[in-house]
Amino acid sequence: MKKVPLDMIHTQAGARMAPFGGWKMPIQYNSGILEEHRHTREQVSIFDCSHMGQFRVRGRKAAQDLDNLFPRRASTQKNNSCRYNFLLTSHGTICDDLIIYRVSDDEFYIVVNAGTIDSDAEYIRSHLSPTTKLSDESRDTAKLDVQGPRSGDVIIKSGVPADKIPRYFNFIHHEICGVQCIVSRTGYTGELGFEIYFDATAAEKLWNYFTGQTEVKPAGLGARDTLRLEMGYPLYGHELNRDTTPVEAGFGSLLNLDHNFVGRDAQLVTPSKNLVAIQFTDRRAAREGAQILDNAGNHIGKVTSGSFSPSLGCAIAMGYVQNGLDKVGNTVEVSAGTKHITGRIVSVPFYKNGTCRQ
Amino acid sequence: MKKFTEEHEWVEVNGELATIGITSHAAQELGDMTFVELPDVGTEFAQGDVLSVVESVKAASDVYSPLSGTVRESNSKLEENPEIINASPEEDGWICKLSNFNPDELIPLMTEGEYADFIV
Numbered sequence: 001m002k003k004v005p006l007d008m009i010h011t012q013a014g015a016r017m018a019p020f021g022g023w024k025m026p027i028q029y030n031s032g033i034l035e036e037h038r039h040t041r042e043q044v045s046i047f048d049c050s051h052m053g054q055f056r057v058r059g060r061k062a063a064q065d066l067d068n069l070f071p072r073r074a075s076t077q078k079n080n081s082c083r084y085n086f087l088l089t090s091h092g093t094i095c096d097d098l099i100i101y102r103v104s105d106d107e108f109y110i111v112v113n114a115g116t117i118d119s120d121a122e123y124i125r126s127h128l129s130p131t132t133k134l135s136d137e138s139r140d141t142a143k144l145d146v147q148g149p150r151s152g153d154v155i156i157k158s159g160v161p162a163d164k165i166p167r168y169f170n171f172i173h174h175e176i177c178g179v180q181c182i183v184s185r186t187g188y189t190g191e192l193g194f195e196i197y198f199d200a201t202a203a204e205k206l207w208n209y210f211t212g213q214t215e216v217k218p219a220g221l222g223a224r225d226t227l228r229l230e231m232g233y234p235l236y237g238h239e240l241n242r243d244t245t246p247v248e249a250g251f252g253s254l255l256n257l258d259h260n261f262v263g264r265d266a267q268l269v270t271p272s273k274n275l276v277a278i279q280f281t282d283r284r285a286a287r288e289g290a291q292i293l294d295n296a297g298n299h300i301g302k303v304t305s306g307s308f309s310p311s312l313g314c315a316i317a318m319g320y321v322q323n324g325l326d327k328v329g330n331t332v333e334v335s336a337g338t339k340h341i342t343g344r345i346v347s348v349p350f351y352k353n354g355t356c357r358q
Numbered sequence: 359m360k361k362f363t364e365e366h367e368w369v370e371v372n373g374e375l376a377t378i379g380i381t382s383h384a385a386q387e388l389g390d391m392t393f394v395e396l397p398d399v400g401t402e403f404a405q406g407d408v409l410s411v412v413e414s415v416k417a418a419s420d421v422y423s424p425l426s427g428t429v430r431e432s433n434s435k436l437e438e439n440p441e442i443i444n445a446s447p448e449e450d451g452w453i454c455k456l457s458n459f460n461p462d463e464l465i466p467l468m469t470e471g472e473y474a475d476f477i478v
Contacts, residue, residue, distance in 0.1 A: 310415075
């Protein structure tokens with residue numbers, strides 16, 4: 001199992017470590033998932049996401065090559081902007097979900113999931129012109145996510161002038177503690193937040209700097225998961241995989257269907273299933289794989305993620321149901337252990353008070 | 359006297375009632391509790407039956423009855439405040455109390471010292 005540069009630091013901080021995407025990662029620290037979740041919604045948390053992958057794609061044809069591959073155009077991105085995107089199979093199903101950063105006219109930075117780094121790199125390379133080069137910088141890059149309503153103050157204190165704080169889904173290059181960083185206004189919590197990329201050798205220095213700030217506490221992947229689920233954000237391997245298309249996952253309106261890209265045809269057909277968000281009345285959670293039933297007891301779908309929602313005080317889940325049965329307001333039953341629990345299809349986000357766009 | 363099971367329940371007998379819960383070790387391992395399914399008063403359980411389900415943020419776990427008996431009382435405070443199990447797993451976080459149990463079933467269960475060795 002691969003280790004992040006901060007492995008020892010996490011262990012010393014009392015983190016409970018567990019495998020995630022082939023990496024040994026901190027799931028929670030001593031304060032526990034519920035407290036880490038609350039702290040992120042109210043103050044600032046720092047998450048070590050150094051397991052994730054980063055590619056740099058350069059070349060005069062880079063924008064055109066990425067356009068030919070990705071369902072959302074990279075060529076229309078402004079420099080210093082980020083765009084959420086999908087890497088698709090030729091059948092239009094999802095190899096990975098990722099964010100493309102436009103560094104300059106002919107340079108892009110792509111941030112991918114940990115478990116798909118090697119396959120993504122190979123697949124993207126195979127679609128590039130000879131003059132376009134992809135370098136996989138994952139191994140030499142650390143990534144720290146600073147997330148929470150007060151994270152702007154933390155970034156300003158770290159030396160980024162207030163007027164240089166990037167807008168939502170934009171990024172800057174800036175030095176923090178003498179370390180050159182990419183700082184993007186992105187995240188996976190629904191709160192105002194930043195994802196910071198820099199040379200892995202500086203991981204300890206920046207971790208110690210941020211955790212030394214009074215507002216900031218470390219949080220693990222456990223809280224990261226409950227935070228993203230409350231926002232209705234999909235997680236690769238759960239809501240997104242090689243059996244689902246972006247249209248089925250609810251991203252149809254984001255796709256640029258007026259250009260040609262790998263897997264386009266599958267996005268034009270009516271989906272057989274749709275991703276829904278389900279809010280339950282009680283605390284008992286539905287887990288991944290649980291069956292979703294309609295009022296008459298017919299099996300209509302399956303849960304892809306489910307948990308107790310710390311912010312709402314009830315259980316929430318996401319899952320796929322047959323097309324046409326996915327209307328907001330519909331009541332569904334979901335199996336949980338030997339019992340059935342009752343929920344209602346709702347619109348995302350579950351948690352409406354996120355500060356990410358402020 | 360308090361005894362312990364290999365499935366990380368504790369049982370403490372006081373007169374006619376046997377109080378049952380999950381151990382500090384189990385609560386620590388499971389993490390923050392978010393839901394507890396309490397057994398209904400009057401239900402009869404055999405030793406080893408699933409008595410309750412405790413859920414943490416990450417997982418659901420069955421709680422097995424350390425003894426055969428009839429539920430006399432359930433800790434209804436856990437319905438709205440399951441985190442009591444994390445704060446006080448072996449006192450305030452008790453799950454239920456059984457009556458009509460067979461004291462002989464306590465004999466093979468572990469003592470506190472044996473359980474401490476078991477979880478090392």
